[in-house]
Amino acid sequence: MNVIETKNLKKSYGATPVIHGIDLAVERGEIFGFLGRNGAGKSTFINMLTGIIRPTSGCFSLLGVEGPNQRLKKHIGVMPDYSSFYNSMNAIKHLKFLSALSGMPVSTAQCKAVLKMVGLEQDLSKKVGKFSFGMKKKLGIAQAIIHEPELIFLDEPTSGMDAESALQIHQLIRDLQASGKTVFMTSHNLFEVEKLCSTIAIMKEGAIVKKGSMEELRSYYRSTLEVKFKHSAIPESEAENLYDWLETAGSDLKTTASSSSLTVGNERKIAEIIRAFTKCQVDVFRVEVNEPSLEEMFLEE
Numbered sequence: 031m032n033v034i035e036t037k038n039l040k041k042s043y044g045a046t047p048v049i050h051g052i053d054l055a056v057e058r059g060e061i062f063g064f065l066g067r068n069g070a071g072k073s074t075f076i077n078m079l080t081g082i083i084r085p086t087s088g089c090f091s092l093l094g095v096e097g098p099n100q101r102l103k104k105h106i107g108v109m110p111d112y113s114s115f116y117n118s119m120n121a122i123k124h125l126k127f128l129s130a131l132s133g134m135p136v137s138t139a140q141c142k143a144v145l146k147m148v149g150l151e152q153d154l155s156k157k158v159g160k161f162s163f164g165m166k167k168k169l170g171i172a173q174a175i176i177h178e179p180e181l182i183f184l185d186e187p188t189s190g191m192d193a194e195s196a197l198q199i200h201q202l203i204r205d206l207q208a209s210g211k212t213v214f215m216t217s218h219n220l221f222e223v224e225k226l227c228s229t230i231a232i233m234k235e236g237a238i239v240k241k242g243s244m245e246e247l248r249s250y251y252r253s254t255l256e257v258k259f260k261h262s263a264i265p266e267s268e269a270e271n272l273y274d275w276l277e278t279a280g281s282d283l284k285t286t287a288s289s290s291s292l293t294v295g296n297e298r299k300i301a302e303i304i305r306a307f308t309k310c311q312v313d314v315f316r317v318e319v320n321e322p323s324l325e326e327m328f329l330e331e
């Protein structure tokens with residue numbers, strides 16, 4: 031089942047279109063990564079789905095319910111905007127207060143548990159005004175998940191966090207997915223998206239220009255693979271034939287006594303090459319395939 035579905039969703043500010051009619055489907059249980067340069071329209075798109083701003087036209091549903099709809103509030107989790115942090119409250123009071131405001135009161139025990147999940151267990155009684163940027167991010171994530179929603183929107187969840195905290199949040203996001211939740215996240219950290227997300231959409235100037243798994247994006251962006259084989263010495267009697275054959279198997283062939291590298295069109299070719307080595311009594315010890323990173327693909331857009 032699709033937990034997010036949008037049809038021709040548009041947003042304009044005055045006469046300026048910002049979102050140009052997005053059709054998107056996100057399946058239950060996905061960690062969906064939404065990428066785009068500054069100003070691409072990611073926050074505007076999320077803000078429409080979470081009911082913060084109204085679409086100019088088009089429609090969307092979340093968890094099968096047409097939005098925007100107050101009934102959805104209990105089932106979706108949203109990180110609060112920085113303007114809604116109450117600096118004079120401590121973390122527990124803050125969570126209680128914002129939860130009560132949205133009509134979903136929570137207990138102190140729930141607050142403590144969720145603050146532990148985001149790594150703020152040492153800061154329960156510290157005033158939010160004294161929190162660092164990264165700590166506020168963690169508090170925002172705690173707010174988004176405290177009522178155990180089915181669908182969680184995380185806008186740049188780890189920006190401003192130290193490496194250890196970011197890893198803790200990555201694990202938390204994976205745990206949310208393992209418990210059947212769907213996470214829709216934006217990030218400028220392409221490495222994070224590559225590691226975490228089952229599906230990735232790249233947004234440009236208010237439109238989604240590419241969407242798919244890492245494998246699908248890779249096969250779109252690069253139709254060739256750079257492969258390096260580490261192998262045993264090639265017997266002299268086989269060398270000429272084998273090199274001739276390798277030259278037809280791919281391009282940019284480079285060889286040493288114990289390694290060969292070339293660029294091939296697809297993965298099947300790699301299997302063929304290993305068979306050819308074996309036929310010539312050459313043992314293949316290691317195969318390295320250089321695949322494009324999300325960063326390389328993103329920069330192509």
Ligand SMILES: Nc1ncnc2c1ncn2[C@@H]1O[C@H](COP(=O)(O)OP(=O)(O)OP(=O)(O)O)[C@@H](O)[C@H]1O
Pocket residue numbers: 043048066067068069070071072073074075
């Ligand atoms: N209230 C507003 N009035 C007019 N234009 C706006 C408003 N809010 C956003 N925009 C414009 O909409 C476009 C998309 O902005 P948005 O904040 O959605 O981008 P983003 O992809 O989230 O960027 P970032 O990565 O910097 O957070 C930008 O050109 C921005 O200037």
